[in-house]
Amino acid sequence: MGGLFTRSIATDLELPRALRDASVSESEARSSRPLRVLGCPRCQKRLCALDREGQGAAAVWKAPSSRVERALFGGATSFKCRMCGQGRIAVEALGDAAQPDGEQGGGATLPVLVSLKATTAKGAFRPFSACVCGMYESVVARATALLQAEAITTTRQLNVSQHTFKRSELAKLSEDDLPKPPMELLVIAHKVSGQRNPITDQHGLYNNLLRHAWNRADVVILVLFDVPPGYFSQLLSEQPTLRGLLCAGRLLPLFSKDDTGEPTDAEANLESRKHEEAQASGWLVRCLDGRVPRHEGLPPDNAKSSEVVAALAGVADEAKEGTIAVLARVVEDFEGHELVRD
Numbered sequence: 298m299g300g301l302f303t304r305s306i307a308t309d310l311e312l313p314r315a316l317r318d319a320s321v322s323e324s325e326a327r328s329s330r331p332l333r334v335l336g337c338p339r340c341q342k343r344l345c346a347l348d349r350e351g352q353g354a355a356a357v358w359k360a361p362s363s364r365v366e367r368a369l370f371g372g373a374t375s376f377k378c379r380m381c382g383q384g385r386i387a388v389e390a391l392g393d394a395a396q397p398d399g400e401q402g403g404g405a406t407l408p409v410l411v412s413l414k415a416t417t418a419k420g421a422f423r424p425f426s427a428c429v430c431g432m433y434e435s436v437v438a439r440a441t442a443l444l445q446a447e448a449i450t451t452t453r454q455l456n457v458s459q460h461t462f463k464r465s466e467l468a469k470l471s472e473d474d475l476p477k478p479p480m481e482l483l484v485i486a487h488k489v490s491g492q493r494n495p496i497t498d499q500h501g502l503y504n505n506l507l508r509h510a511w512n513r514a515d516v517v518i519l520v521l522f523d524v525p526p527g528y529f530s531q532l533l534s535e536q537p538t539l540r541g542l543l544c545a546g547r548l549l550p551l552f553s554k555d556d557t558g559e560p561t562d563a564e565a566n567l568e569s570r571k572h573e574e575a576q577a578s579g580w581l582v583r584c585l586d587g588r589v590p591r592h593e594g595l596p597p598d599n600a601k602s603s604e605v606v607a608a609l610a611g612v613a614d615e616a617k618e619g620t621i622a623v624l625a626r627v628v629e630d631f632e633g634h635e636l637v638r639d
């Protein structure tokens with residue numbers, strides 16, 4: 298595969314300082330509450346998405362079964378880095394993880410219990426790495442606040458960097474202008490306001506950013522703030538790329554109270570920010586964990602977006618429940634797809 302070759306050049310990358318300084322040992326990562334990321338010893342990207350069963354020193358790692366590779370001769374098992382093809386950590390499969398009853402689809406749990414061998418290195422585990430990009434500092438800060446919601450920070454240790462690009466910079470952006478990997482999540486933050494420029498497709502503001510970010514981060518998501526509910530279907534009908542992103546779980550629309558998209562007064566705003574966090578945090582965790590379908594390039598429109606819009610139309614209060622309704626419809630189609638973490 299061509300992509301594998303270009304990726305293998307970027308081996309032995311040094312971890313950015315903020316991530317390196319916050320890295321911890323395997324035993325600390327396993328026994329302390331927030332989850333961290335097992336980095337590839339060569340390229341520093343996530344070697345394998347891991348969760349845990351049990352607590353404290355008794356906790357055991359859980360991994361996707363597809364990631365435990367067995368050597369052709371000798372039968373030794375390991376995680377091999379899918380990104381650089383070189384980094385490898387030996388593991389021992391301990392058996393199947395418990396599957397809670399009534400588990401929802403979309404890859405909620407990881408099936409195999411494993412113990413990691415030879416991860417005595419002090420900094421084997423680093424924080425999740427996320428980056429928020431946008432045109433306006435206020436909008437980037439608003440998306441960063443979503444990632445710093447308590448619901449996320451109590452369960453994931455997360456390092457968030459912020460970048461703003463001028464419109465003229467976005468127009469001629471190259472991949473080198475983007476923050477360096479590793480990145481589990483890159484958020485493009487955009488506020489829908491009075492003068493509505495195309496976001497993607499012809500003359501789209503974020504065409505370059507989306508295209509380049511897709512190669513850099515495990516998951517790229519476009520967060521749209523203050524979307525007037527009535528405008529959402531128009532937005533999708535005009536911009537096929539948005540339809541593809543939506544159905545691949547890479548579009549997070551946060552709806553405004555009315556169809557003008559005008560901000561409400563300050564007090565209501567604080568309340569609505571809290572509400573915004575509640576609407577977004579579950580999905581952002583899903584993206585951080587790689588529980589969205591894998592796409593090597595920008596996802597094509599799978600023609601399901603009209604059903605997603607119909608789900609929104611069935612909601613009495615779009616501003617309060619719209620995001621959850623839309624995403625619940627989106628996740629129904631994840632079943633059977635290979636996920637980013639698989």
Ligand SMILES: [Zn+2]
Binds near residue numbers: 337341378379382
């Ligand atoms: Zn690697």
